[in-house]
Amino acid sequence: MTKLTSSMPCVLITGFAPFGGESLNPSWQAVSKLDEHLIAKHRVIALELPCEFNTSLEVLYKAIEQHHPVLVLCIGQAGGRSEISIERIAINIDDARIKDNAGKQPIDHPVVKNAPAAYFAQLPIKRMLLALQQSEIPAAISNTAGTYVCNHVMYGLLHHINEHEPHIKGGFVHIPYLPSQAVHHNGAASMSEETVLSALKVMINEAIVAKQDVKVAAGTTH
Secondary structure, three states: OOOOOOOOOEEEEEEEOOOOOOOOOHHHHHHHHHOOOEEOOEEEEEEEEOOOOOHHHHHHHHHHHHHOOOEEEEEEEOEOEOOEEEEOEEEOOEOOOOOOOOOOOOOOEOOOOOOOOEEEOEOOHHHHHHHHHHOOOOEEEEOOOOOOHHHHHHHHHHHHHHHHOOOOEEEEEEEOEOHHHHOOOOOOOEOOHHHHHHHHHHHHHHHHHOOOOOOOOOOOOO
16 A cells, blocks of 8 residues: 655645535535545545635635645535536636525625636546546536535636646536435435545546546537
């Protein structure tokens, strides 16, 4: 077994604290189990982000400064979705339907003032999608990360990469409810933690080893 050392290149993967009345967040439930794992010769560091506007980015930026990752993959809960959703784009807007965990509810407020309207994920999203499908894990490219804390973090991450650390790969992935959550939401889809963990490992590996993305159709008609 390869011994993990601080000199190894590292991957920073994040999940969120519970929000919206949930007792857990599947993103952190899964992400926390990858802490100090070795994937494609890279040490994985897991970080829990608060489900709060602004504070979540402060915590993320501090971790990037501390660990100097080559890849940052942020994971969030998307209750109601049935598959792994690899986010293509983040938009420069906060429009919160509900308050965050600090009681804040920004409406029509930019994530970053005087910054671009949107950023595309800095990940080989199509290769990641194909790798998941080849592993028989339901997955799709998503064209909206919402306008809540998930999009806030994705946009803030990509803005930071664009402005300060263009060598870093980065992006965001949404995952469904766990079965233990879905039973409290009539008709909601779910995915087992085991499958989510497998998906995270597949995506991290592909994001590390892929030198460039491929062009395959994965869009939507509406």
